[in-house]
Amino acid sequence: MTSEPRIGPIALPDTRARRVVEQLLEGSGVTLNGDAPQDIRVLHPDFFSRVLYHGSLGLGESYMDGWWECDSIDELAYRLLMNGLGENARSTTERLKYRLQAGFLNLQSKARAYMVGEAHYDLGNDLFERMLDPTMCYSCGYWKSANDLHQAQQAKLELACQKLKLQPGMKVLDIGCGWGSFAEHAAHHHNVEVTGITISREQAALARERCEGLPVEILLQDYRDLDGHYDRIVSIGMFEHVGHRNYATYFETVRRLMPADGLFLLHTIGSNRSEITADPWINRYIFPNGVLPSAMDIARTSEDHLLMEDWQNFGPDYDKTLMAWLTNFDAHWHEIAHRYNERTRRMFRYYLAICAGAFRARHLQLWQVVFSRGRPGRYDAPR
CATH class of the missing domain: 3.40.50.150 (Vaccinia Virus protein VP39)
Incomplete structure (x- = not known):
């Protein structure tokens, strides 16, 4: 999925996915469409559902696709991890998939x-x-x-x-x-x-x-x-x-x-x-x-x-x-x-x-x- 980044943040949609993301961000010092360097400026309405469904993979891919901006992604990552969102950011499906692969296969074999x-x-x-x-x-x-x-x-x-x-x-x-x-x-x-x-x-x-x-x-x-x-x-x-x-x-x-x-x-x-x-x-x-x-x-x-x-x-x-x-x-x-x-x-x-x-x-x-x-x-x- 690709999207042209917009000039500024969009109006935040009133959806369940948005409300869940806001709840996850509580206490982290990160807000949506805020002015602080670590704040996320949302540029695509499907950003919230993509992140909730795909976890850290969705967060990274949506940034690559221009769905959000942040002046200080390093500080964003720091605050999310300090707020305990590291494990929550990995979807259960992705985590299970990797563990199954690593458990049954030698992913670092000579081949x-x-x-x-x-x-x-x-x-x-x-x-x-x-x-x-x-x-x-x-x-x-x-x-x-x-x-x-x-x-x-x-x-x-x-x-x-x-x-x-x-x-x-x-x-x-x-x-x-x-x-x-x-x-x-x-x-x-x-x-x-x-x-x-x-x-x-x-x-x-x-x-x-x-x-x-x-x-x-x-x-x-x-x-x-x-x-x-x-x-x-x-x-x-x-x-x-x-x-x-x-x-x-x-x-x-x-x-x-x-x-x-x-x-x-x-x-x-x-x-x-x-x-x-x-x-x-x-x-x-x-x-x-x-x-x-x-x-x-x-x-x-x-x-x-x-x-x-x-x-x-x-x-x-x-x-x-x-x-x-x-x-x-x-x-x-x-x-x-x-x-x-x-x-x-x-x-x-x-x-x-x-x-x-x-x-x-x-x-x-x-x-x-x-x-x-x-x-x-x-x-x-x-x-």
Whole structure:
């Protein structure tokens, strides 16, 4: 369904669906057709029934179709989540459908591993180059002492290197290397050899270009097909695509590839609850088949393979990172607008903003976890 957005909000229809939505919004600080940044300006009379019937999927799709506007979607998402509307926003049908699929199928099998690359990461390097900072990091920055996005991403990369205790000449494996940000940083600043793997052809092509002249090899490969031995292993922003059925295989693979004195750093978004669920809109439009692990998921499935040495949570930094990406996206959209349609623009704006609100509400976390195989001596983690 598509609709041309109107210049201003419409008169709100006196329907049961509208009254139910108003009741759900009570206490959240969000009003309909109000003047606050988080308020929803309704542009289509069927907005209410669509949201009630389809939950978060209907809310996101109706925004993509121009059925409503909001000056601060991030603040809207934050207030809705703080008011307890997170679970209510998922329709029973969508939630049950995903749980049944995930229960009976391996949605992240090797045969399906490249789906998210084709659907999201291969969308266009020109888009991501304008949204991200010069490091091309597509994961949470570390803002402890940073003043801008570029500093935060450089700090995140260096923090990972310090936690891995890199030494010149080491062989490092980067599982889910993206556009080569960690590989480039580690090879250039720490004189290590890096092998990076990705399931995105567009990422692999740009990563090879960015790392040209450095001891870096970029492979288009699934983690389950890896062999060899590496002194250190890192995985930044990839574990969200592994899936609960494959966690044990993932950690067993890391152990198999790492020597007795090796270290592994896992950088992942985390869920507060151990559930096999995904937001229906995110699953359909952004990260197909993605599942966020809980702390229990990671601890339980890693315990037979690796020893946990350190766990750090800097989830609130993802709010700042996402808002910086949104600022970049808006500032540079005109440069690539001829290659994409308006629905894609609204899709990306909505995605970045609702995720920022979710981290702001502490509905999502960002964890860096360091593992070993039980190496002798004490491990001291830098901060």
